[in-house]
Amino acid sequence: MAESRWSCNPPPLKIGDLVARVPIVQGGMGVGISLAGLASAVARAGGIGVISAALVGVFEGEALFFKNPTAANVQGLKRQISLAKEKAPEGIIGVNIMVALTDFDPLCQAACEAGADILFCGAGLPLHLPELRPAGSRTKLSPIVSSPRAAKLIAKRWWSRYHCVPDAVVVEGPKAGGHLGFSPDKIEAQESRLEVLVPQVIEAMKPFEDLAGQAIPVIPAGGIYTGADIYFYIHKLGAAGVQMATRFVATYECDASEAFKEAYIKASREDLAIIRSPVGLPGRAIRGKFIQEVEAGKRSPYKCIYHCLKTCDYRKSPYCIAAALINAQRGRLDAGFVFAGANAWRVEKIVSVQELIDELIEEYCQVRRKEEGA
Structure with missing residues (x-):
């Protein structure tokens, strides 16, 4: 087993009856960046692998997708979950489903039906998520928040309406890649720093842990890069x-x-930029030709073929974010752009998932030995 590679073992991540021996959740990345291939590899390595549901139907074929996008997305998500489960039969497979997606409800229901172990839902408040989980489903539910206020609001609503609480809470700070849950003027604010938010969210969940008689693990995200970061949090x-x-x-x-x-690998620190997304949120991406053209006003309004995001107003948008992200996933960076976290410039080479996990845990162990004499 992989434990023998490490000089010490970090504490497992426990979410209800799910136990990940490596306390790392691989963040869901759309469109098509984290599908069954990546998620299953992380799950086999002992972490929680996560499939992104965003526009997953595109990979079922454009004929089906443009005829019935919701049906294609549901079919595609179920297929990805099935593939991941086949490749990692003993691993934990989660799904990231953005609340802002037009087909959020059917995707959540489909993920539960397909046997996803846990749903991670952000880009909006998943206030009615528990009612989308079919009766008898063992799928865990975890909102993604950017403030203790949002975490408390969700937990309060779930308890009052459904008599349940989140099985876990992911708190995402402003150094994350992709869409950010902060206004542009708050991204660099002291009160928005992840190390400030995490203790606040932990404290906000304590009353709900007491009410439900269960732990609500809090999982920080955004800018976490090394094993030392893992130890710290x-x-x-x-x-x-x-x-x-x-x-x-x-x-x-x-x-x-x-x-x-x-x-x-090629990105420098200066290449990382906060962009204005058609979704209505700021986002962190690697500045390239496409973004430069958008900033120069060279992109034109387009006809929206499929209103994939509730918050997108195509009439005011200079480009289709769905098309841009699909193009990037396929390598057409002249017609799309790459979302990335604040530390993406530190990436130097491509490695296997297992090599990455080993490196992170060994770094964690080095800090632990130094700090605790372990």
């Missing part, structure tokens, strides 16, 4: 584990194109 701030996305892009098993992965 677990042992210094009391987190149950961590979520990481950027590090997993530069792996052989990542479902993105080689050009997408190379964009991370």
Whole structure:
């Protein structure tokens, strides 16, 4: 087993009856960056692998997708979950489903029906998520929040309406890649820092742990890059584990194109920029030709073929974010762009998922031995 590779073992991440021996959740990345290939590799390595549901139907064939996008997305998500389960039969497979997706409800129901172990739902408040879980389903539910206020609001609503609480809470800070749950003027604010938010969310969940008689593990995300970071959040701030996305892009098993992965390796710190997304949220991406053209006003309004995001107003948008992200996933970076976390510029090479996990845990162990004499 992989434990023998490490000089010590970090505490497992426990979410109800799910136990990940490696306390790392691989962040869900769309469109098509984290599908069954990446998620299953992370699950086999002992972490929680996560499939992104965003526009997953595109990979079922454009004929089906454009005829009935919701049906294609449901079919595609079920297929990806099945593939991941086949490749990692003993692993934990989660699904990331953005609340902002037009077909959020049927995708959540489909993921539960397909046997997803846990749903991670952000980009909006998943206030009615429990009612989308079929009776008898063992799928765990975890909102993704960017403030203790949002975590408390969700937990309060779930308890009052459904007599349940989140099985876990992911708190995502402003150094994450992709869409951010902060206004542009708050991204650099002291109160928005992840190390500030994590203890606040842990404290906000304590009354609900008492009400439900169960632990609500809090999992920080956004800018976590090294094993030392993992040690800090677990042992210094009391987190149950961590979520990481950027590090997993530069792996052989990542479902993105080689050009997408190379964009991370080539990126400098200066290439990372906060962009204005058609979704209505700021986002962190690697600035390239496409973004430069958008900033220069060279993109034109387009006809929306499928209103994939509730918050997108295509009439005011200079480009289709769905098309841009699909193009990037396929390696057409001249017609799309790459979302990335604040530390993407530190990525130097492509490795296997197992090599990455081993490196992170060995770094964690080095810090633990130094700090605790373990």
